[in-house]
Amino acid sequence: MSPSHEAGWAHVEGALRPHHGGPGWLHPPGNPNALVASLWSSTARKSDGDLVVGGVSVPDLVANVNTPAYILDEADLRARARAFKDAFAGYDIYYAGKAFLCTTVARWVAEEGLSLDVCSDGELTVALRAGFDPARIGYHGNTKTEMELVRAVGEGVGRIVVDSFDEIERLARVTSSLRASGAVSTPQPVMVRVTAGVEAHTHEYIATAHEDQKFGFSITSGDALEAVRRVVAAPGLELLGLHSHIGSQIFDTSGFEVAARRVLALHALLAHERGVVLPELDLGGGFGIAYTTQDDPSAPAVLAAEMSAIVDHECGALGIPRPRLSIEPGRAIVGPAMCTVYTVGTVKRVELDGGVVRTYVSVDGGMSDNLRTALYDADYSCTLASRDSTAPAVLVRVVGKHCEAGDIVVKDEFLPGDVRPGDLLAVPATGAYCRSMASNYNHALRPPVVAVRDGVASTIVRRETVDDLLATDLGCLDHEDAAVAGASRRSS
Known part of the structure; x- marks a missing residue:
């Protein structure tokens, strides 16, 4: 965090003095x-x-x-999307729509063969208006309303990333109701977002895998294991796997290595002790870009090689098959x-x-x-x-x-x-x-x-x-009517 002063940022010692x-x-x-x-x-x-x-x-x-x-720059965006798809061959690549989304960009992303990650009903609406295949959409968010879940399940969203016990209960209730009414006939695919306790080297507000923050279920506390148990027990839900996101504007894979080790250890525990085999693992996004000359981001090919090696090593050590992997670049494509x-x-x-x-x-x-x-x-x-x-x-x-x-x-x-x-x-x-x-x-x-x-x-x-x-300012019409009436009275 930046230093602060009660009278404002400009009063911080040195704030207005260029250093050298x-x-x-x-x-x-x-x-x-x-x-x-x-x-x-x-x-x-x-x-x-x-x-x-x-x-x-x-x-x-x-x-x-x-x-x-x-x-x-359309050509640049498309080239970056292709670079991730080519480098991470065999992965599912979800473009993180929160970075920037409009119907045109959603169409470009679809044309380049990427899936799409959304985190609100508004983003989902943009994707659907663009003709995006809902089966290739993932739905994120730490607080999803029942209305949002009804729409997401009803539209056939390919996966919903659950983030709390309340949401698991809410989603199970929604899927049960929709199946009973005949609106849907298959279980809703779900991923469980977990926090791996990783301190990513980034700004506090965009580091998302340490324990003291709003996202996900803690592996350390046992909440992640309990979340998996509840999803498996819900008849209308299909557990795809675990989801881990360590933060944003990350420049190396060391944080991913620690997170993958802890998340895959939970995979192994579930497989060996609980008989629950998870077919997928999402490693999140957060890949950094160069804003200034102090930034040195890695190319997608380097990221892919290093992250794949990390997962393969951990799976081998744990004696579990490698799950299908997915990532969620947003900033690295559109930034x-x-x-x-x-x-x-x-x-x-x-x-x-x-x-x-x-x-x-x-x-x-x-x-x-x-x-x-x-x-x-x-x-x-x-x-x-x-x-x-x-x-x-x-x-x-x-x-x-x-x-x-x-x-x-x-x-x-x-x-x-x-x-x-x-x-x-x-x-x-x-x-x-x-x-x-x-x-x-x-x-x-x-x-x-x-x-x-x-x-x-x-x-x-x-x-x-x-x-x-002013379209939502309901006082404007009254004001305009009053102005017209006043002008009419003055002219008469």
Whole structure:
């Protein structure tokens, strides 16, 4: 967790003072106009200073859709999906829809041969509207209502990941009722989510396999074993296996190794002592991506080789057959495939103690379209997207337009020193969670998602309008009627 101060983040010791010109991993670039290729989608490049993605000039795109806007590189997303499918041959690959989901992306994922993981009725609705085969959908979530379960079972969702004793009871009741009515005729496939007690090296809020958090059944306490017993005993449920997810933005397989060892030990116990053979094991997702030059993610082929070796070794040592394996990459597929483009509104240079100057570059978006910096203290990069500059690089902080001191988009980055109002800035690696977490804070309108490929741009999620924003505000109609009536009285 970041240090805190009762008066706000800016009052934390050192918060407004660059350490040696910025964080230790950030170095002044030789050319502040150049792209760091590892941070961008595969088709991104610069042409005479303009950022080009998918063969589309970003300034030209902005002239049609305005800013802020998310730009999604279709070829890059599809290539990353194929890379996971090819590397993890023999696994079931579930794209984690919570990272970013719309009907178009759901169709792309289906076309690339991946399954889909959803965690709400809304995400399930998007998948079904896209024509996604429900048998290839997994349904997650730590609190699923009876209404959600009725819909999921009724639609024929391929697996439901149960997360509590209450949910097992609720799901058993739902399946029993639906079978009695003839709405379904087969048991509902189920996986039991377990916590393996692994401390993943990531932010506390996205580490999900240690004991003190809301997800899953503890292996250590015996809750996981009891959950398996209850699922097996429920006539309307079919136990597929165990599910383990250790967290997000993970860069090596050491955490997976510990988790696999503990989860497979439970597999072996169930098989040898209880006669319960589990055919499947889900190792979760959480594979990291490069947001800045300090990040060094592993390629899918490396992850697959290492994770398969871990499972094979543990199964051999325990004397059990290798279960069918599944994983759930989301961020690793969509994260690098998207960037966000903004327009600079103001540039403010603030002199601090000791003559240090902080340059604040304010843009027309912020925490309403990228909450991760404020929520997770996440790091991002950015580039000038609309022109070349010969000015020397200066360290800047890119901030949003919202009425919050913590509304930061990019904490530290080097940009050309002549950055000015009207410039376009693009932030890479914003595909995961940025649009998914986007809000209407300060009554902001959520940006569009524009897919680009082979020189063609297509809006796949349009920008919100004021009418969208006020559609649920039931006082608006009364106000408009009153205004019309008042105008009528004045004119008469």
